[in-house]
Amino acid sequence: MTEPLIIDIKRNALDDGPGIRTVVFFKGCPLSCVWCQNPEAINPGLEVMYSPGDCLDCGACQEACPTGALDLQRQPYPIDLANCRHCTVCVDQCPSKGLRRMGRSYTVEELAGEVLRDRAFYRNSGGGVTLSGGEATLYPDFQMRLLPILKQQGIHITLETCGYYSRPQFERHILPYLDLIFFDLKFADAGQHQRYTGKRNDLILANFRQLVKLSRIPVLPRIPLIPGITTTPENLQGIADFLRSENVHEVALLPYNPLWSEKAKHLGQALTYRHSQWLSGEELTACSRYFAGFTIRPF
Ligand code: SF4
Ligand code: SF4
Structure with a gap:
């Protein structure tokens, strides 16, 4: 699979990296989290x-x-x-x-043109492009043509990833062009990961370890706080212990947003998780306690 579909190109975004950003949502993800906030991004097809x-x-x-x-x-x-x-x-x-x-397909040149349109905003705000999805690393052949064009123009490139990627291709075709990575960690336990995302987490944890060890750029772990699923004491403690063991002491906590479920229903997806409330301030504070001593980045 080489030519990805794009779900959306969001301009003037302020929450997906530094400055003003254009966020490109690639369609297709190797995971299928039961709470996926972008359910239209799971299936790579139209x-x-x-x-x-x-x-x-x-x-x-x-x-x-x-x-x-x-x-x-x-x-x-x-x-x-x-x-x-x-x-x-x-x-x-x-x-x-x-x-x-x-889903809409773009050639590399078309997509680069869309992103470069906002160059003046990036320059004035310290922003750039954010590759999101879905999972942008699913398309190394596409990225290896797109990213050099953006880099040549001095564009700051952020990747948001679920971490489930083939390391040789990632390290060769994608990593050299990145300036910042948001790396999602959902579960400490492989069985829980399999149950709620469809895949075990061995590859993800190994990729994270390797990235932290070798990378010359910042890698910020992000934890989605999904009530009753990822917010259990065992899970949050397990993730905090894993990060400490890797000498990582910075984390972003992503509060649950229930709006995904309407989208999932209107795509014909069967819901196996239901929770209609936003994560409260008290719940967020309770989750934060497991990360004592960490710098907690807002998201
Ligand atoms: S519902 Fe019918 S018209 Fe619409 S995409 Fe499917 S086959 Fe085509
Ligand atoms: S019935 Fe509704 S969805 Fe179908 S064509 Fe008319 S407006 Fe569109």
Whole structure:
């Protein structure tokens, strides 16, 4: 797989690295976390998102579907994915934003052009581009063509990664161009990692260790605080112990945001985790206690 789909290019972002940034969301991830905040980024292929609030109930999509996969009576997601060819004819027929295409392909040159458009903002604010997703490291062939173009123009490049990547390709084609890495650590225990993300964490922990040992750039571990899943005392203590053993004493804690679940439902995904409240200040404080002596970065 070489040419990735892009879900979104978010400009003027202030939370994904220093300064003003353009965040590129790559589609496709090797993990499938049950709480994924960007559920449209898990599947690398084209998807159709349904927005009932924008639907006019005109029936044009249902009429146009060549396979009969779309039935507006079927809610919360009207498409039978087993019969959908992902042709997106239904999206083309939709007069509103009731149906939207998730994923668009760009050539390397097109994407570089999009990112370089904001160069003046990066220069004035100390910002740059952030590769996010999904998982940008899934596409080393694409990155090895994109990143040198951006680097040549002096662009600061941040990577947000789940850490599940092939090290030789990463170290050869991606790492040399990076200036900062946000590295997600979700579980200390491999079995829990497998249960909630679909993959064990051995590779992720090994990649993290190697990166901390060899890297010339800052690597900030980020821990998503998912109530009842990653926030257990055993898990937070386990992650804190792992970081101390690697001599890392800085961490970002990412408070849970429940908005993902509506998106997941409207992509036809089955939910196996439900939690509708945002993480409270008290919960965040309680989680922070496991990281006594760390510098805790806001996120
Ligand atoms: S993407 Fe194509 S096959 Fe799938 S529901 Fe839409 S029109 Fe039908
Ligand atoms: S075409 Fe769009 S607006 Fe019309 S029923 Fe389908 S999703 Fe709703």
